[in-house]
Amino acid sequence: MAPKKGLLQRLDEGVVIGDGGFVFALEKRGYVKAGPWTPEATVQYPDAVRGLHREFLRAGSDVMQAFTFYASDDKLSNRGNESSAKYTCRGINDAACRLAREVAEEGDGLVAGGLSQTPTYLSGMSKADTQKEFQKQVDVFVENKVDFLIAEYFEHVEEMEWAIESCLKSGLPVVASMCIGPEGDLHGITVEECAVRMAKAGAHVVGINCHFDPFVTLEGLKKMKAALDAAGLKVHLIAQPLAFHTPDAQKQGFIDLPEFPFGLEPRICTRWDMHRYAREAYDLGVRYIGGCCGFEAYHIRAVAEELAKERGKLPAGSEKHEQWAGGLRMHTKPWVRARAGRQYWENLRPSSGRPFSAAMSKPDAWGVTAGDASLKQKKDATTEEELTNLAKSCKVANGK
Numbered sequence: 409m410a411p412k413k414g415l416l417q418r419l420d421e422g423v424v425i426g427d428g429g430f431v432f433a434l435e436k437r438g439y440v441k442a443g444p445w446t447p448e449a450t451v452q453y454p455d456a457v458r459g460l461h462r463e464f465l466r467a468g469s470d471v472m473q474a475f476t477f478y479a480s481d482d483k484l485s486n487r488g489n490e491s492s493a494k495y496t497c498r499g500i501n502d503a504a505c506r507l508a509r510e511v512a513e514e515g516d517g518l519v520a521g522g523l524s525q526t527p528t529y530l531s532g533m534s535k536a537d538t539q540k541e542f543q544k545q546v547d548v549f550v551e552n553k554v555d556f557l558i559a560e561y562f563e564h565v566e567e568m569e570w571a572i573e574s575c576l577k578s579g580l581p582v583v584a585s586m587c588i589g590p591e592g593d594l595h596g597i598t599v600e601e602c603a604v605r606m607a608k609a610g611a612h613v614v615g616i617n618c619h620f621d622p623f624v625t626l627e628g629l630k631k632m633k634a635a636l637d638a639a640g641l642k643v644h645l646i647a648q649p650l651a652f653h654t655p656d657a658q659k660q661g662f663i664d665l666p667e668f669p670f671g672l673e674p675r676i677c678t679r680w681d682m683h684r685y686a687r688e689a690y691d692l693g694v695r696y697i698g699g700c701c702g703f704e705a706y707h708i709r710a711v712a713e714e715l716a717k718e719r720g721k722l723p724a725g726s727e728k729h730e731q732w733a734g735g736l737r738m739h740t741k742p743w744v745r746a747r748a749g750r751q752y753w754e755n756l757r758p759s760s761g762r763p764f765s766a767a768m769s770k771p772d773a774w775g776v777t778a779g780d781a782s783l784k785q786k787k788d789a790t791t792e793e794e795l796t797n798l799a800k801s802c803k804v805a806n807g808k
C-alpha cells in the first residue's frame with residue numbers, strides 16, 4: 409500500500425475537508441458539560457467520541473481532529489473541574505489520539521492533535537507558564553505519532569505565537585487558526601496583522617475557526633489573504649466556522665450573543681448554506697475547509713458534495729443523499745416531489761417559526777479581555793455570592 413499523503417501535500421494538490429464541532433455535538437448528546445467544555449469523554453465515553461469521528465469520516469472529513477480541545481492541564485483543573493485529578497491531562501489527550509487514529513485507519517484520514525487557548529494566558533501569566541501547559545499536550549501528540557498539529561481557538565495572537573513555537577518543536581506541520589472575525593483579535597490587533605504574525609511565526613496553514621458564521625469568517629479570511637499576499641508570505645488557508653448565523657456578533661463572536669450556548673438553535677445553517685460556504689471558500693483560495701461548533705455530519709457532507717468535482721469523489725454518506733434533493737423524487741406527495749431540484753433550495757428563505765423573535769440580538773459587550781482582573785482564573789469552584797454579583801450585571805436575567 410502506498411504511504412498516506414501528508415497534510416501539506418494534500419493541500420498543494422487539492423482540497424482537504426476538516427471535521428465538525430465535537431464539544432457542541434457531544435454536549436447535546438450528553439457526553440460533554442457546557443461551561444467547562446473539556447473533553448474527558450475520551451476516557452469516560454470512548455464509544456461516543458469514536459462514533460462521532462465515524463460520522464464525520466462517512467460525511468467526507470479527511471481529518472480526524474483528536475478530541476483534545478481545552479485539554480490543557482490548567483483548564484482541566486479550572487473553577488472546580490476535577491478532570492485533571494480524575495483522568496489526568498495525559499490520560500485524556502492519549503485516549504483522544506488513539507480514538508482518532510482508530511477511525512482514521514478505517515479510511516484515508518489524517519490525525520491532528522490540537523491545542524487551544526489556556527486559562528494561564530487569560531490570567532495574564534508568563535510565556536514560560538503558558539508554554540509549559542502546551543508542552544504537556546504536545547508531548548502526548550508526538551508519542552502518538554499524530555500527522556500534524558492544529559493550534560485553534562486562540563483569541564489573542566500573542567498566545568497563538570507562543571503555541572506555534574511550542575508546536576514547531578515537534579517537527580510536524582502546524583496549522584494555526586484563531587477564533588477572530590474581520591475586527592481582529594481581542595487586544596486590538598487587526599485580522600491582517602494576525603495572519604502575517606502567524607505565518608511569520610512559522611505556521612504552515614493559517615486561518616480562522618469558531619466564533620463567527622461561515623460568511624463572516626470568509627470576510628475575515630479575505631482580509632488575511634490580502635495581507636499575506638502583500639507581505640509575500642506563502643501559506644495555505646483554513647476555515648472552520650460556526651454553523652450558526654452571526655450577522656450581529658461583535659469582536660468577541662457568538663459567546664457574546666445572549667443565546668450562547670443554550671438558545672442558538674434558530675440560527676443553525678442549512679446544508680444549502682454550507683454548499684454556498686464551500687464554494688465561496690474554495691473560490692477564495694481556502695484549501696482546508698471544515699467546521700466548528702454547530703457543524704454536524706450533514707453539514708460536512710454538504711461541503712464534500714459541493715466540492716465533489718474538485719475531489720473526484722463523493723463521500724460514503726451520499727449513499728443516502730442524492731445531489732440537490734434528488735431523493736425527493738421518491739416522495740409520495742406531489743408538492744414535495746416538486747422540491748427535488750437545486751433551484752428550489754437555493755431560492756428558499758427559511759423562516760424561524762418564532763413570531764416574536766427578532767432577526768438579530770444585542771451582544772453582551774462587557775468589553776474585557778486577557779489582562780483584565782475579572783478574567784483571572786482559579787482552581788476553586790464559582791461561589792453563590794460570586795454568581796449573585798455577576799447576575800446583577802446581566803441584562804437578559806433582569807428582563808432588559
Ligand SMILES: [Zn+2]
Binds near residue numbers: 429618700
Ligand atoms: Zn467552535
